Amino acid sequence: MKNTVIYARQSLDKDKQKNSTNVQKTVCVEYAHHNDWIVHKFYNEGEKSARINSIEERPVISKLMYDAEQGEISRLIVYKRDRLARNVQQYLQIIRRLLDAKVEIHFAADNEPPLQTGPTGEFVEILLAGLAQQEGENIHRRQMQTRVYLAKNGDWCGGSPPYGYTSSEGTIKIVREKAEVVKIIFQEFIACWSEEKNITEIIKAMKEHPELKEVNFGKERILKIISQPLYKGVLIQRLQGVDYQAPNIKTELRIWDDDEIWNEANRRLKITCPDMEWLEVKEPYQALLEQKIKCGMCQQKLNDMKILKRQKVYYKCPDCTNRVPIVEFDQLVIDAILNHLKKMAQSHVEEVKKVLQNRFLHLPSKKKKQLEDGKLKLEQDLKKKMKQLTTDSSAIHSIQNLVREYKDKFAEHESLLNQCYHLEQAIQNITHFENLDKLTFEHFSYDDKLGILNLLEWVVCGESTVYLRYNDKKEKGDKDGRENEST
Ligand SMILES: [Zn+2]
Incomplete structure (x- = not known):
């Protein structure tokens, strides 16, 4: 018999009610019943932020993975991906361990795309994470526009x-x-x-x-x-x-x-205090490639001994003079992997489209339907008002009221049309992969970048060329910017 378990974690969001572990549990139990599965155990993490807590600091998920590795779990139901982890690195780490332990993973929330496995699995998961982040930033940008308007x-x-x-x-x-x-x-x-x-x-x-x-x-x-x-x-x-x-x-x-x-x-x-200023404490840059970069001449791992020189830090070969500046090189490599990802997405276009639509179209489509229904109703109302105005001559004294009402309804209608237009744009962006094309280095957090690096086996850094060896194939790229750094 298969052992089915549920995992839930309450986030520290404002929207506590909606994300409470009880709600998650209810949805997951319904999902199990719908599939005729018996739930054996409920792993409740309670209130832990997945953003700041490492897996080790979340005792319940650690126990769950331990039990899975002991062969005690064969099926896991979770409300949504973000209950497991908030960043790609952690998420892939958890998923890999669970899949290795032969655990089936299911997401119970309505519009959550199913786990992607097989050759396209990990890159689709990475895209989802990046796009979710981008979506969050779009929301943030819209809020910021409103705030600037208010401030002005x-x-x-x-x-x-x-x-x-x-x-x-x-x-x-x-x-x-x-x-x-x-x-x-x-x-x-x-x-x-x-x-x-x-x-x-x-x-x-x-x-x-x-x-x-x-x-x-x-x-x-x-x-x-x-x-x-x-x-x-x-x-x-x-x-x-x-x-x-x-x-x-x-x-x-x-x-x-x-x-x-x-x-x-x-x-x-x-x-x-003549030069008083409020100093902002910036986080130091964390190198991404320490474990993944090899010298093309000596085949040595470029080590994390950083040379401070003109306030720049370098990855350096222990045996020869080969070295590259950390920040620029990290960006170069991540951009190359992102392009690789985009190419892979283009060659699996239909699969990826389906997942993206599942993930991002559900809500705008629903909202658009609501707006269109509202629009229809308003149009009917407007027609009715017009008719009243033209036929009901006895109601001359109420014409003013009717005109006012008409004006209000008309404004409401305009605003709905406007909202429909913006939704239409958002939907088009998604279906035409426009968000995917705009995905850049900056859209990923440090942990998400580490997740992206999971696709990479090695970076081999030669004298004037860089080879990126992915888990599936080899690609050659130009080693931009290096000439400027050597002395
Ligand atoms: Zn070397």
Whole structure:
């Protein structure tokens, strides 16, 4: 008899209700019943983020894989792919181990494409991950456009407001008690400031104030508060590195009646900290190819000994002078693999299309159907109103109302037409593979890139050429950019 099990994981999303493990379990159990399978065990991971937790940090999935490898599981039902893992690297790792242990894998959610196995399996899974990421970015971009629009118009565009304010339903307002703390910070800064003291000394003196002792803000927080122009009603919102200043002064958000104190504090702050800037801590770049790159001359693995030279890091051969800059070379190789993937997708066009449509068309198609039904109903309504207007002469006094109603309905209709058009575009992009063509290096996270590298057996790096050896065939490419790096 086959042992069927269910795995569920609650994500840490806002949409908790929809993704709760109970909902997942119910859908998976229905799926099992539909297929006349008996469920033997329920593996419940509870609340673990697949994005930040490595497999080892998720005890339940580890146990599940252990049990599978002991031959105790023959069939696994999961709600969706992203319950197993959020990135390709982890996902492929889990799938490979389960398939090696002869476990059948099923996804129970309605529009989730089935697991792709066979020669096209892994690359389709990688494409799905990349496109899902791209889809997420498209959503993000649309949200960003809305936020920029709001910021340009001087409306609150979201995010957490500066200290002293609270946001609700798209606007911000002053929190009186906190505004008092802000006032004390400004007054104390001016009182404790002198040209001879450095910023640490000034802040130390400021913190003698009982109220400031209580909130115990660090230096950065205090500097940020003093330089925040919203306290004098100037709303500046930074989006993607661009500052958008509201065209008018927000008098309702001022905590001072005039600008004098704010200006004075900032004048003094500029004297004490002339080149104040908020340093963003960037994550160091993680090399991708350390285990996969070989010297074409010596057949040695280029090792991870990085040479710091003109602030560039290199992969270097231990036996000869062969070396390549890490960041550029990683990009070159990933781009080459992506092209390889796209070529493979083109040669399996029908299969891939089916999977992509399954994954991405289901929702827009459903939405489009709804919109079209709504449109039809509106058109009928409009006709009816027109008829009333032309025949019902006794209703002369209500003509104005009817006209207004007609106008509203007409606007609604226009907006539906517009939405239908955008959906149509989205659907066309998917069916014409346009998203696939636009898929680039940047669409993948570090972990997803590691997943892509699973397709690659070796990169052989010769004097002027690079060979990429995939798990199935060999390809030759130009070794771009290397000449510029050698001395
Ligand atoms: Zn070498």
